[in-house]
Amino acid sequence: MPTVFSGIQPSGIIHIGNYIGAIKNWVKIQNDYPSIFSIVDLHAMTLRYDPSSMENVIFNTATALLACGVDPEKCSLFVQSAVHEHTELTWILTTVTPYGDLTRMTQFKDKSEQNSDNINAGLFTYPILMAADILIYKADIIPVGEDQLQHLELTREVARRFNSTFSPIFSEPKGMLTETPKILGLDGKYKMSKSLNNYISLEETEQTLWEKLRGAKTDEARIKRTDPGNPDVCNIYTLHKNFSGEEEVKEINTECRKAGIGCVDCKKKLMKNLLTLTSPIREKIEFFRSKPEKVYEILEQGAQNCKKIASQTMKEVKSVIGLKRF
């Protein structure tokens, strides 16, 4: 039976890019396969953060995931740093990861540009920690957004190198994409991302959502209300395709092309449909936030389940790298 693994960085916020690009698949796939979902706090350390709020941020991320439908009866949800085998395996994998491959990672290049005052080695070796996250569970299916495919390819290369250097104990994991594996941010240009602050979170109120949508980029060639628009290049239309019903999407497409609907009305329709999805999620988030003991218990149980598998893999790894006795 294949195993599923996926992770999300703690930021306390889950945006609609995370949801449409990855978490929607987590919620589906947990019904079919043994699934492991992690709040990857150690990855988040590669960017500057406030240690005094980290625990709170992790807690809020956990409540948001549970509210989205991640179900502890069907999967293991845990915090990465609670299972130290991830970091132990990372070092070992570092010794079989080609330096040249790491230098080609576009996320490293992007994050280095965005954080030029903090280009730490962790930012560079980040994909090896991700490889360890996956290989420690010998996971086969990895539901992610498109931005993670390059890291996943590197994970496969690392598995191959380990297998050929020592012993073939790892299989090569495969990515699993949703129908929309890349959601653009409000700028209509860059990937929606917490670090770029161009996101719509699952917790927006009607007011904050409208503030964000009002300024969101549409078809830039459509200057006046009476100009016909081109939905194919409009990010608001892409969002409609994910959050609105089929009939409404068709109608918007037709109306936009003949200037029958303006961008403001189109955004208002989107807002209504987004709130239909997010309002029950917000309510569930409130519910879980009022039950911290329950949430911590879920994370603890998840970590215990994962530790069993991870320690077994580490035993096997130590045995084939020549460190069985220690």
Ligand code: ADP
């Ligand atoms: P962020 O990029 O906002 O920091 P994470 O790196 O924690 O988010 O990503 C968590 C999951 O969400 C990953 O599987 C990632 O591929 C997916 N994801 C993130 N941003 C997007 C996006 N804009 N569109 C689609 N999927 C995304």
